[in-house]
Amino acid sequence: MSHHATSPQFRDNAHKALGDAQLQRALGNMRTGFPERRAAAAARLPEFEALRDSARDIKNHVLAHLDLYLETYAAKVEAAGGHVHFCRDAAQANQTIVDICKSLGAKTVTKGKSMISEEMGLNDALDAAGVKPIETDLGEYIIQLRGETPSHIIAPAIHLNKDQVEGDFRRVHQHLPKERDLSQPVQLLTEARGVLREKFLAADVGVTGANFLVAETGSSIIVTNEGNGDLTQTLPKAHIVVASIEKIVPTLEDASQLLRVLARSATGQEMSVYTTISTGPRRPEDPDGPEHYHVILLDNGRSSMLGTEFEDMLRCIRCGACMNHCPVYHAVGGHAYGWVYPGPMGAVLTPTLIGVDKAGHLPNASTFCGRCESVCPVRIPLPKMMRRWRELEFERKLTPGVQRTGLDLWAFMAKRPRLYSFAMNLGVKAMALAARGKGRFGKLPLAGGWTDYRDLPAPEGGAFQQQWKAKRGGPR
Amino acid sequence: MSSAEKKPIVGLFATCLVDMMRPSVGFAAAKLIEDSGCEVVVPAQTCCGQPAFNSGDRRTARDLALQVIDAFSGCDYVVAPSGSCGGMMAKHYPELFAGEPMLARRAQAFADKTHELTSFLVDVRGMERVSARHTGQATYHDSCSGLRELGVQSQPRKLLASVQGLELVEMKEADVCCGFGGAFSVKYGEISDAIVGKKAGNIVASGAPMLLAGDLGCLMNMAGKLSREGRKVEVRHVAEVLAGMTSEPPIGAPAKGENR
Numbered sequence: 001m002s003h004h005a006t007s008p009q010f011r012d013n014a015h016k017a018l019g020d021a022q023l024q025r026a027l028g029n030m031r032t033g034f035p036e037r038r039a040a041a042a043a044r045l046p047e048f049e050a051l052r053d054s055a056r057d058i059k060n061h062v063l064a065h066l067d068l069y070l071e072t073y074a075a076k077v078e079a080a081g082g083h084v085h086f087c088r089d090a091a092q093a094n095q096t097i098v099d100i101c102k103s104l105g106a107k108t109v110t111k112g113k114s115m116i117s118e119e120m121g122l123n124d125a126l127d128a129a130g131v132k133p134i135e136t137d138l139g140e141y142i143i144q145l146r147g148e149t150p151s152h153i154i155a156p157a158i159h160l161n162k163d164q165v166e167g168d169f170r171r172v173h174q175h176l177p178k179e180r181d182l183s184q185p186v187q188l189l190t191e192a193r194g195v196l197r198e199k200f201l202a203a204d205v206g207v208t209g210a211n212f213l214v215a216e217t218g219s220s221i222i223v224t225n226e227g228n229g230d231l232t233q234t235l236p237k238a239h240i241v242v243a244s245i246e247k248i249v250p251t252l253e254d255a256s257q258l259l260r261v262l263a264r265s266a267t268g269q270e271m272s273v274y275t276t277i278s279t280g281p282r283r284p285e286d287p288d289g290p291e292h293y294h295v296i297l298l299d300n301g302r303s304s305m306l307g308t309e310f311e312d313m314l315r316c317i318r319c320g321a322c323m324n325h326c327p328v329y330h331a332v333g334g335h336a337y338g339w340v341y342p343g344p345m346g347a348v349l350t351p352t353l354i355g356v357d358k359a360g361h362l363p364n365a366s367t368f369c370g371r372c373e374s375v376c377p378v379r380i381p382l383p384k385m386m387r388r389w390r391e392l393e394f395e396r397k398l399t400p401g402v403q404r405t406g407l408d409l410w411a412f413m414a415k416r417p418r419l420y421s422f423a424m425n426l427g428v429k430a431m432a433l434a435a436r437g438k439g440r441f442g443k444l445p446l447a448g449g450w451t452d453y454r455d456l457p458a459p460e461g462g463a464f465q466q467q468w469k470a471k472r473g474g475p476r
Numbered sequence: 477m478s479s480a481e482k483k484p485i486v487g488l489f490a491t492c493l494v495d496m497m498r499p500s501v502g503f504a505a506a507k508l509i510e511d512s513g514c515e516v517v518v519p520a521q522t523c524c525g526q527p528a529f530n531s532g533d534r535r536t537a538r539d540l541a542l543q544v545i546d547a548f549s550g551c552d553y554v555v556a557p558s559g560s561c562g563g564m565m566a567k568h569y570p571e572l573f574a575g576e577p578m579l580a581r582r583a584q585a586f587a588d589k590t591h592e593l594t595s596f597l598v599d600v601r602g603m604e605r606v607s608a609r610h611t612g613q614a615t616y617h618d619s620c621s622g623l624r625e626l627g628v629q630s631q632p633r634k635l636l637a638s639v640q641g642l643e644l645v646e647m648k649e650a651d652v653c654c655g656f657g658g659a660f661s662v663k664y665g666e667i668s669d670a671i672v673g674k675k676a677g678n679i680v681a682s683g684a685p686m687l688l689a690g691d692l693g694c695l696m697n698m699a700g701k702l703s704r705e706g707r708k709v710e711v712r713h714v715a716e717v718l719a720g721m722t723s724e725p726p727i728g729a730p731a732k733g734e735n736r
Contacts, residue, residue: 011664018670031674032649327653331670365664367657367671368530369620387530394532403663407528411536414492414522415543421520428496439730440703449662453669454700457497457728464490464499468506468518 005354007338010361017332026159027333034324037268038375045264055261056379058254059315062246063306069215069248070297076218080280082293093298094125097207097240100294101131104238106204112222112229113137114209115153115318116244116298118340119353122207133207134199136228138192145172151334153341154266154320159333162188196228206232206290210243211262211317212255213295219279220295221255223263223272230276238292239278245302246314252277258317261377266319301353309388313348315378322372322382328365337362344372344382351389360398363389425463432461486514487551489544489565489590491558492523493692494713498727501692504719505557505593511719512601519547524556526564529572530658538572542579545569545586553600554590557715558691559622560658562592567625592622593715594690598631605638608720613643615684616714617675617698618651619691632690632714639717647682649675656697672701680707688714692727699728 006013017023042048062069074084087093101109109126111117111133123144126133135144139157143150145168150156157165166182169191182188208229210220220241222229233239249255263269282289305311323329323343334342339359341349347362356363363386372382393399399407413420435441435458443451450456486509490502506516525540544565548554556562566587573580597603616636622628629651636644655661655671662668675698679687687702687709689695699711710726725731 011666014664014667018666327655327671327674328664328667330674331667365660365667367620367653367655367660367668369653369657370624371620371651371653374624387532390530390532391534392532394534399532403531403659407531407533407536410523411528411533411540414525414540415536417520417522417543417547420522424496437730439725440700440728442704447662449665450700453665453704454672454697455703455728457696457699457703459497460499460724462499464495464502465518465520467499468502472518 005339005358007350007354007359007362010336010338010365013336013338014332014365017336022161022164023159023333026161027330030155030158030324031330034268034321038265038321038324041264041268041270045260048261048264051257051261052377052379055258055317055377056315058249058257059246059317059378062248062250063311063314066245066248066306069250070245073213073215073218073248074297076215077280077293077295078218080218080293081283082218082280082295084295084297087296087298089300090120090298093120093242093296093300094122096296097122097242098125098129098131100238100240100292101126101205102129104204104292106131106238108132108134108199108203109205109207110134110136110200110203110232110236111140112206112208112224112232113140113156114207114242115150115340116209116242117207118150119300120242120298122242134196134203136196136200136232137224138189138226138228141192141196142168145169149335149340151342152320152323153318153343153345159335200231200235203232203236205238205240206234206236207240207242208233210241210247212249212258213241213243213247214250214252214255214277215248216251217279219252219277221259221275221277223259223275225267225269225273227274230274233276233278233290234288237290238294239281239290240294240296241278242296242298244298244300262317262319265321265375265377305352310348310352310385312380313345313352313385315380316345316349317378318345319377321375321377325371325375327367327369327371344386345380348380348382348385348389356389356393356396357398360389360393363387421463421465425466428459428463429461432459434458483513483515484552485550486516486553486555487548488516488518489521489524489548489554489556489561490518491556491561491692493696494557495521497696498692498713498724500721500724501557501713501715504713504715504721505555507719507721508593508597508606508715509555511606512597512603514553514601517551519551521547524561524564526561526568527658529564529568534572541565541569541572541583545582548586552589553596554586555593555596556590557593557713559592559619559626559628560691560693562590563621563625566590592626592628592690594631594635594718595626595628598634603635606635606718606720608718609640610717610720610722611641612686613645613684614686614688614717615645615647615679615682616650617647617654617679617687617689617694619689619694620653622690623651628690632688635718636688636714642717645682645684647678647684649678654694654698656694658693661697668697669701672697676701676705676707679709684709686710686712688712688717690714695727699726703728
């Protein structure tokens with residue numbers, strides 16, 4: 001089971017998002033904040049660009065030897081007393097988690113923030129099995145109350161304003177007296193913390209994602225800013241780590257390298273507030289920790305990306321920098337993309353996971369401004385890969401008919417310089433004449449895609465090549 | 477024959493937009509290239525192929541690339557008053573011939589001699605200043621491909637700083653996309669409009685009465701939005717001001733004496 005994708009309705013989604021004043025206000029706050037903080041963090045570290053190279057190389061190395069590192073990792077987890085479950089797809093992974101929960105008689109499951117669990121639709125699967133999932137990351141907790149999906153991979157509730165959150169808390173937290181002041185973010189945080197504390201203590205199973213899985217030690221690493229991940233994975237009697245197979249890194253040293261670019265790229269922090277490493281279940285000498293430790297290693301289409309032009313996408317460490325710097329994301333927000341992963345990384349990854357026939361808008365809705373690639377900590381060539389999707393669409397004749405016909409007609413002309421030049425010269429002269437006195441068109445037949453929103457500047461009149469010839473003679 | 481006597485031959489790739497919409501940019505570019513000590517030629521040309529490349533039609537892009545490479549084969553350099561077409565030719569042409577070693581080598585040689593106008597003037601020709609004058613303030617938008625594919629950022633500013641009487645005022649987020657994106661501007665017109673709306677806000681907030689940039693596509697997008705909003709900002713290609721050739725009305729504006 002997985003989220004119903006609204007990606008085919010991207011255009012409608014975007015239209016609604018652009019007309020949503022509340023959403024636009026929320027997006028306005030992130031548009032400059034994230035880029036400024038990232039730039040400052042990068043500027044403070046002279047070796048930042050070299051670290052990006054190193055981060056890219058570590059991930060490339062892992063992808064070239066993924067089988068080896070997965071085996072090593074699994075053996076280490078087992079040696080530490082944990083269990084590894086290789087799962088081909090979301091359904092198998094969900095079933096495995098449900099089975100573990102049932103075997104422990106679990107009633108509630110606390111969850112750390114995990115995008116892979118969103119991809120799997122884990123909460124729905126748990127609900128359907130009668131196990132109650134409780135999101136413990138504040139943003140995730142808020143959107144769970146609202147029945148929404150994350151709109152950003154590291155800031156899931158970034159589409160909301162604090163007044164909306166107050167409304168949700170008053171609706172769901174029945175114990176709240178009316179006079180209790182919740183107007184400030186810190187008051188909302190305190191309220192959520194109080195409610196979640198009891199959930200942490202009552203939970204039977206804790207599920208976390210993983211930022212990295214370390215092959216040499218069999219450890220999983222998570223980073224959070226709230227400490228919710230630590231309580232999720234240490235208090236219940238079982239800890240289930242769910243991660244996709246490309247999260248593996250060879251050594252703790254490699255993980256440290258990647259951690260140095262992760263938070264800086266994501267939030268502009270040097271490190272996240274909590275970086276937690278867990279290895280197997282509680283040992284006899286440990287003061288706390290889970291009795292059971294399981295790792296769900298999910299493929300869900302990753303292995304079929306290996307060796308293809310989309311392999312580079314498997315380097316992604318889910319920092320969110322690409323969407324933080326994306327003008328399209330800033331305009332429409334994450335929900336418009338219609339599935340789990342928004343922004344440039346989503347525009348590349350989503351078609352591999354749900355099909356380009358459903359997600360074709362995503363790689364097309366880009367200006368190719370390249371800002372995403374310029375900040376990606378592992379240097380994924382995102383625009384190039386979005387273009388690759390457009391090529392695959394074109395090859396499979398999925399490109400819309402009107403666009404294709406237009407392109408064919410234009411190509412016919414562009415391959416015939418004399419004809420092109422003759423026709424252009426006449427065309428622009430006619431256009432210039434039509435716009436005389438105004439210098440622009442407010443409306444032009446067949447150009448509504450442009451003139452519905454902005455004026456079309458008129459040509460000066462007469463093509464450059466003709467004028468050059470007239471003034472300067474032949475080409476030489 | 478000494479090298480001082482023989483000027484390098486620069487093929488001006490005017491770009492299809494300049495050819496169609498604003499020939500004065502082509503003449504301004506030619507003047508600047510000549511001022512840098514080169515001879516300018518204009519081989520017959522249509523388009524660099526980028527619209528096909530970005531629409532996924534790789535075959536057409538490849539055919540047009542070959543056409544351009546052939547047309548400019550006699551030139552020492554190829555210069556375009558555009559970072560977008562410049563980026564296509566200097567960065568993407570070689571990709572189009574992967575698996576065709578002979579053509580790939582030609583494409584790479586072509587790419588190596590191809591430059592965006594202001595970076596050609598400053599980085600290749602060592603131009604320090606221009607002789608133009610323009611009284612007043614201007615703000616400069618960094619077009620994406622020029623900025624991120626070709627590293628065009630300091631070069632236009634350096635030359636603008638030498639224009640007598642001109643004061644460059646930086647807008648906020650000068651390096652953020654204007655929302656043009658070629659076919660994107662029409663295919664996703666509403667999103668494009670939202671992006672250029674933010675850009676227009678930053679342009680107006682800079683207080684400068686003139687907007688300059690190095691790519692006509694972006695300029696037409698921004699000029700079209702500014703005029704739709706009723707903003708009185710004069711929009712021009714940076715080459716026009718650097719060449720001191722501003723007698724044409726600004727982009728999207730009527731000729732002097734005609735009605736607005």
